[in-house]
Amino acid sequence: MAIRAEGLTKGFGQGETFTLAVSDVSFEAYRGEMLFIVGPSGSGKTTMLSMVSGILRPDSGRVMIEGEDIWAMGEDALAHFRLHRIGFVFQDFHLFPRLTTAENVAIPLVIQRRDWGEALTEARRFLDIVGLGHRADIPPVKLSGGEQQRVAIARALIGQPDILVLDEPTASLDGDTGRNIIGFVRREVLNDKRCILIITHDARIFEFADRIMTMEDGRVTRIDQGGMAHVAHEGV
Numbered sequence: 512m513a514i515r516a517e518g519l520t521k522g523f524g525q526g527e528t529f530t531l532a533v534s535d536v537s538f539e540a541y542r543g544e545m546l547f548i549v550g551p552s553g554s555g556k557t558t559m560l561s562m563v564s565g566i567l568r569p570d571s572g573r574v575m576i577e578g579e580d581i582w583a584m585g586e587d588a589l590a591h592f593r594l595h596r597i598g599f600v601f602q603d604f605h606l607f608p609r610l611t612t613a614e615n616v617a618i619p620l621v622i623q624r625r626d627w628g629e630a631l632t633e634a635r636r637f638l639d640i641v642g643l644g645h646r647a648d649i650p651p652v653k654l655s656g657g658e659q660q661r662v663a664i665a666r667a668l669i670g671q672p673d674i675l676v677l678d679e680p681t682a683s684l685d686g687d688t689g690r691n692i693i694g695f696v697r698r699e700v701l702n703d704k705r706c707i708l709i710i711t712h713d714a715r716i717f718e719f720a721d722r723i724m725t726m727e728d729g730r731v732t733r734i735d736q737g738g739m740a741h742v743a744h745e746g747v
């Protein structure tokens with residue numbers, strides 16, 4: 512098992528403005544799995560995954576990653592966890608327009624204080640993996656939406672994280688491009704050591720899920736088998 516969330520709870524604000532964003536959420540996610548998190552806007556999906564990813568401290572509950580409670584770690588260990596164990600892909604890509612595509616992909620290695628030349632070589636290797644090696648030297652603004660999403664995926668993968676979180680990865684893409692991207696992630700990025708969590712509203716990509724977890728009003732209301740549920744997983 513990759514992740515076990517236990518009783519995660521998080522509220523924002525005080526008094527009349529208090530919102531209980533996530534309320535007593537527990538679930539498990541496995542290596543080799545693509546778990547989709549769906550539900551209406553405001554149901555707590557992003558808040559819940561921020562707690563799982565070591566970004567947002569829960570008010571109560573635990574996040575066990577490979578048996579280790581990430582919120583019991585010191586700041587340095589938690590920063591190391593975020594840098595080395597988790598990769599993020601955001602809805603609107605978050606690419607830097609003044610950097611080249613390769614430089615964008617190299618950023619996590621630069622933060623890890625790796626040599627710049629070495630980081631760029633590695634970035635080109637990951638751009639090749641997402642089929643964009645020939646775009647390495649141009650700024651990402653010259654790329655299509657689908658290509659920019661691939662760059663964001665390459666950047667999330669360059670640290671070789673075992674957990675990958677994608678927040679609405681197809682929201683800015685047309686239907687075919689979105690399906691192609693998630694199909695690519697399923698084929699080329701998922702492996703039996705890696706766990707991929709995807710927040711999405713996009714029913715056109717549900718066929719790529721192993722399981723689909725629904726949140727409503729801060730709670731998990733159901734977990735369904737997705738289109739790839741027949742695939743066997745380690746530890747299930």
Ligand SMILES: Nc1ncnc2c1ncn2[C@@H]1O[C@H](COP(=O)(O)OP(=O)(O)OP(=O)(O)O)[C@@H](O)[C@H]1O
Nearest residue numbers: 523524530531532551552553554555556557558559
């Ligand atoms: N930083 C914050 N401060 C105050 N309230 C917040 C904050 N972040 C989230 N919330 C509130 O918590 C609730 C859950 O928000 P969250 O973004 O987790 O939902 P979501 O399911 O990811 O929504 P969406 O699909 O629109 O992204 C909402 O009512 C939201 O307004």
